[in-house]
Amino acid sequence: MVENAIEITGLRKTYAATKRSEAKEALKGVDLAIPKGSIFGLLGPNGAGKSTMINILAGLVVKTAGNVKIWGFDQDVNPRQSRAAIGVMPQELNLDPFFTPRSSLDVQAGLYGVPKSQRRTEEILEMIGLSDKGEAYARALSGGMRRRLLLGKALVHDPQILVLDEPTAGVDIELRQMLWRNVRKLNEQGKTIILTTHYLEEAEEMCDEIAIINHGELLIRDTTRNLVSRIDSKTLVIEPVSPPAGTLSLPEGVEMETRAGGRLAFRYARTKVKPGDILAKLREAGVEIADVSIEEPDLEDVFLDLTRSAA
Numbered sequence: 422m423v424e425n426a427i428e429i430t431g432l433r434k435t436y437a438a439t440k441r442s443e444a445k446e447a448l449k450g451v452d453l454a455i456p457k458g459s460i461f462g463l464l465g466p467n468g469a470g471k472s473t474m475i476n477i478l479a480g481l482v483v484k485t486a487g488n489v490k491i492w493g494f495d496q497d498v499n500p501r502q503s504r505a506a507i508g509v510m511p512q513e514l515n516l517d518p519f520f521t522p523r524s525s526l527d528v529q530a531g532l533y534g535v536p537k538s539q540r541r542t543e544e545i546l547e548m549i550g551l552s553d554k555g556e557a558y559a560r561a562l563s564g565g566m567r568r569r570l571l572l573g574k575a576l577v578h579d580p581q582i583l584v585l586d587e588p589t590a591g592v593d594i595e596l597r598q599m600l601w602r603n604v605r606k607l608n609e610q611g612k613t614i615i616l617t618t619h620y621l622e623e624a625e626e627m628c629d630e631i632a633i634i635n636h637g638e639l640l641i642r643d644t645t646r647n648l649v650s651r652i653d654s655k656t657l658v659i660e661p662v663s664p665p666a667g668t669l670s671l672p673e674g675v676e677m678e679t680r681a682g683g684r685l686a687f688r689y690a691r692t693k694v695k696p697g698d699i700l701a702k703l704r705e706a707g708v709e710i711a712d713v714s715i716e717e718p719d720l721e722d723v724f725l726d727l728t729r730s731a732a
């Protein structure tokens with residue numbers, strides 16, 4: 422039994438030089454395994470190589486070197502089976518304006534060779550909340566509806582793996598929540614989900630595991646929890662009754678920052694300093710405290726830490 426939904430080894434992609442641009446090495450030998458059944462986040466700054474990787478998985482971009490296995494099928498040996506195992510919801514709203522949602526889904530199913538008797542057009546329309554828009558022209562759909570239709574199109578052949586490329590970029594909260602509800606449901610039904618997102622909070626909330634890529638290289642891959650616990654810093658935030666008089670003497674390595682409303686934030690290494698040490702110093706200085714809280718590191722800190730040091 423194959424354990425991994427995706428196995429990538431030594432994946433390279435160099436876009437050829439054109440008259441206007443030099444050759445670009447977008448992926449520089451990436452190894453990555455994505456376990457079956459997970460919700461896996463692929464993160465990285467703009468231009469890191471995420472779309473290139475996803476497009477290679479989807480069979481839309483031809484790799485330069487390396488090996489890609491999808492649901493156990495080598496992309497080069499079994500292109501049909503590997504393509505059938507994956508559905509991609511792309512970033513761009515590339516819909517034919519003259520197709521209705523119902524015919525869009527039907528045509529897509531036809532492209533994947535799904536026999537008429539096995540098509541789930543109505544079920545998918547229902548799931549993406551477009552049952553009442555089945556006969557509307559795509560050009561008459563709102564941006565959010567088009568995005569939902571793209572999700573539907575990625576599902577027509579009932580793939581084991583669903584890839585979502587920046588699914589919530591620029592969408593409103595309601596649609597985002599609907600998308601995530603659907604994603605969770607599909608995951609519970611056994612689908613492996615791979616998503617790229619710029620919203621780190623979202624990745625932290627949704628993904629079991631995360632890979633961060635930068636400049637075409639894999640920087641790290643770990644469970645979301647482990648990644649967040651790598652960051653040693655925490656921040657103690659206090660609201661003083663009145664601003665401290667004079668400079669404060671703080672434990673070594675603690676950095677202070679003044680925030681809105683006169684709040685003071687103290688960033689410290691949790692393995693070296695205890696928040697009580699900071700509070701003791703404040704008390705010594707006669708600072709009266711109205712409120713206190715501690716901010717835990719989040720994925721954004723991890724991301725900045727890793728991409729900064731590798732820049």
Ligand SMILES: Nc1ncnc2c1ncn2[C@@H]1O[C@H](COP(=O)(O)OP(=O)(O)OP(=O)(O)O)[C@@H](O)[C@H]1O
Binds near residue numbers: 469472473
């Ligand atoms: N068709 C192409 N021809 C030439 N260079 C390309 C092409 N597509 C992407 N690139 C380059 O390859 C690099 C990786 O791009 P890619 O789109 O994979 O990054 P990304 O991580 O998806 O970024 P974003 O978050 O902005 O979508 C970038 O430097 C980009 O300019």
